[in-house]
Amino acid sequence: MSLISSVKSKFLEAIRSVQPPGRWKILVVDEHSQRLLNSVLKQFDILEENVTLIESITTHRDPQPQFEAMYIVMSTSQNVDRIIRDFSNGHKQYAAAHLFFVDGTCSLMLNFEEDVREDARGCVCVRHEALAPPP
Numbered sequence: 147m148s149l150i151s152s153v154k155s156k157f158l159e160a161i162r163s164v165q166p167p168g169r170w171k172i173l174v175v176d177e178h179s180q181r182l183l184n185s186v187l188k189q190f191d192i193l194e195e196n197v198t199l200i201e202s203i204t205t206h207r208d209p210q211p212q213f214e215a216m217y218i219v220m221s222t223s224q225n226v227d228r229i230i231r232d233f234s235n236g237h238k239q240y241a242a243a244h245l246f247f248v249d250g251t252c253s254l255m256l257n258f259e260e261d262v263r264e265d266a267r268g269c270v271c272v273r274h275e276a277l278a279p280p281p
Contacts, residue, residue: 154186157218161195164244166214170198172240176219177204179248183218203228207239215240221247 147155164171173192175183180202183192192200201207203219219225232239 150186153182157183157187158191158195160218160246161192161197161216164214164216166242168213168241170196170213172210172213172215173197173200174203174207174215174217174219175200176202176222176225178220179218182248209237209239211238211241213240214242214244216244216246218246218248220249 161173180200189200198213199210203217203225217225217229219229229243229245231237233243
């Protein structure tokens with residue numbers, strides 16, 4: 147299996163693993179993850195997996211509490227802070243969040259899981275899996 151096929155398969159597995167009760171989900175990505183996704187999948191392929199919207203984590207996003215979201219992002223402090231803000235201080239950006247980090251786990255995640263789970267009251271699922279090969 148080629149590297150491109152392998153990465154494509156990992157992304158599709160991750161996207162397919164999120165099966166919200168309402169069927170549709172939102173995909174939230176950072177710039178790096180968007181480039182990776184675009185290199186192995188067409189937007190049509192992603193939308194075919196019951197993704198109703200693809201949003202950038204760095205731009206303003208309107209709350210969508212009727213949809214679950216899956217984040218496919220790098221585990222940077224900026225991304226972690228944005229995700230925490232999405233589910234803190236009584237704010238609930240989405241009905242639930244499924245987190246996938248393209249670079250696997252880092253030390254930022256130790257405090258992150260405690261902070262997010264406490265504020266989000268169980269609506270955040272963190273998955274520690276490297277979806278892309280190391281640079």
